[in-house]
Amino acid sequence: MPDRIIATYRVALTTGDSLEKKAQAIALGQTVGAWTPVPSANPATWERHRGEVVDATSLDEGAAGVVRIAFPVANCEGDLPTILTMTFGKVSLDGRIKLVDLDLPTTLLTQFPGPKFGIEGLRERLGQPAQSALGLGHRGKLAGQPDQPLTMAIFKPCLGLTPPQLGEMFYQLGSGGLDLVKDDEILPDVPDTPTLQRLEACLKAAERIKRETHRTVLYAVNLTGRPQQLRQRALTFQSLGATCFLFNVLAYGWAVFQELTADPAIQVPFLAHPALAGGLCGAPDYGMSYVLVLGKLMRLAGADIVLYPAHYGTFPFPAEEECGIRDALRAPATPLKRAWPGPSVGIHPGMVPQLLADYGNDVVINAGGGIHGHPDGPAAGARAMVQAVELALRGQRFAAGLPTGFPELEKAIATWGVC
């Protein structure tokens, strides 16, 4: 049996539709296009390219169904553009159909880069476990624990500030104890805040934090530009000391992303942003599942960290999608390294115990307003977040009140409550 890709679809049916016929139409329409070899075709070649229905299961009393189709790997070029065109290109236009999952055979998986650093590699870059304390006293008690969760802040606001202002903000956030600070995804390379200048300003701030506290804080700088420039920009930023790249994967396309992540000359982790994913994944009956796009495909294509809305947060995001993304990013049984889940949007310190209960320690806790909106400012917000992690790791639940010595966290909880 040749290698095959199994695509899983959810199809909505209307009265009179036959699920089995629909399944056959996908299997043949997306491959050889006909039920039997045309007279001119070689039957063996035709057979080699034919799609096949694996199974079709009726749902919702016949109003929908789940269909699995096996596609020969021989029909694609082993890259996401041809895999997606093969499995979902034209059929995406045929009414209410959603591509829920893609299962790639190991021979094909190994042709994808996957994360270059992944969970373990990024911890090494951050100096864990040696640097596990984050130098903040509280966290010192956990020194040596090798698998601490990571904390990240987003620059807020981003547009409208100068590079020195962002450098100063980086210093406040990073010296507050965070592991990463990221650009807002809507801050590209604009004259008021050129990427190169903010990179220099933030790397300088990171050096200062390193000198003062011996801690490494990564800066996820937004990598933008025309496809042919991206590699050179990445290499230039790397030569200046860039420590992480933020990338709007869906805006630039899988193929462009994968060329960057697979490039052996680029030794900088990638943080994938979910920008535009709602348009592709939000609808129940159309598009592709969040788990596939933000989980499986992001990891395949080489994201080290993937951001997505947490269901605790301010965006309406289903808990099961969140769990699915988390599991797809971290599942051990693949030849690809494991990637960091980054639940986001509306995260604040009071949510940390629940987040760690749901995620364990292999998680990047990412906050914007939940740090910047702290009554005493972003530095206090960063300290509150780090204190929350420290206490949660000790097993403390926040609802019952906090031990003394965590004033910033107390204020954060007074502001936003607990989850």
Added chain:
Amino acid sequence: MPDRIIATYRVALTTGDSLEKKAQAIALGQTVGAWTPVPSANPATWERHRGEVVDATSLDEGAAGVVRIAFPVANCEGDLPTILTMTFGKVSLDGRIKLVDLDLPTTLLTQFPGPKFGIEGLRERLGQPAQSALGLGHRGKLAGQPDQPLTMAIFKPCLGLTPPQLGEMFYQLGSGGLDLVKDDEILPDVPDTPTLQRLEACLKAAERIKRETHRTVLYAVNLTGRPQQLRQRALTFQSLGATCFLFNVLAYGWAVFQELTADPAIQVPFLAHPALAGGLCGAPDYGMSYVLVLGKLMRLAGADIVLYPAHYGTFPFPAEEECGIRDALRAPATPLKRAWPGPSVGIHPGMVPQLLADYGNDVVINAGGGIHGHPDGPAAGARAMVQAVELALRGQRFAAGLPTGFPELEKAIATWGVC
């Protein structure tokens, strides 16, 4: 007033939602992120980057609304990845919201390539009006008419045939009178049918048609590969005589597509396929509109011809979306050349009078099964399609019966009827 991009959204509201608040949240959330400048921000800079609500109109008794937001051009890099991230990146994840339209100022429009050939340029390539007869006798009567519609066939099947078999199919279709023959979008560069070999086979067939009938038939060969290879492959194919490129734009991304179309070294027209568009545009409350994606953005990014499902056809496609795409591709009042609409999927000769009534003559009539499924085979199917165009241009409606001398069209109508 600085240059601004106007984005139009359709938002669904639930009880208690305020349309005005939603609009403000988009305008600020996708730009400066806050209602007032943060203390550290320069008010002038902040103002320069702030989004603004143009208007917000309630629909469906308050169950939905249309919102227009003005985004400063200064917030993006003038390319589609940053424009789409700015207007729809994160907000796409915030519930039921659809990006319906983007209006770019002329200063920005002129930074996009648009079609290199467009409607007039492609006619020149095909030798119209000098070659207007298509050399088929019937069509000879229309010689000199400068604006004939174009006809195109898709290779069916595609996977499973060898390059010589496809070359022979090309000859049959092309000598039947068609203007273009295209690869199926699911046929990439695979060992059974390498792109280079089928290009050579089809160009040879095109030369033979040219020798025999003095007619030019273009071959839209599927351009695939890794982003860094695509330019070189396009140039190699061009040096071999390639006459048209089929490109799965959404699978590779706008940015990759635009780099190809804008490249002055590539002087070959691009045929954009709508693969994957259903996943992005099909849902009523999510994603982006078909008109924006397959109409406006395809033309901006440089498509000379755009395929999409016709509402007459076998896919459930709304007529108003089809009209919107057609108009966006051909609208005269922009600095960009006009592109060819290519209504597709389930097209057969009996639909031609209606198609020409709806489209006029600036249209590519594209058929797969409606040519290959002809009882007397693909060559007869091609002749039937050309006869249909010939008669429709003479003002003939098909329902009342045909004049004598159109036997292939008669059989096609007996098989599929009229529209």
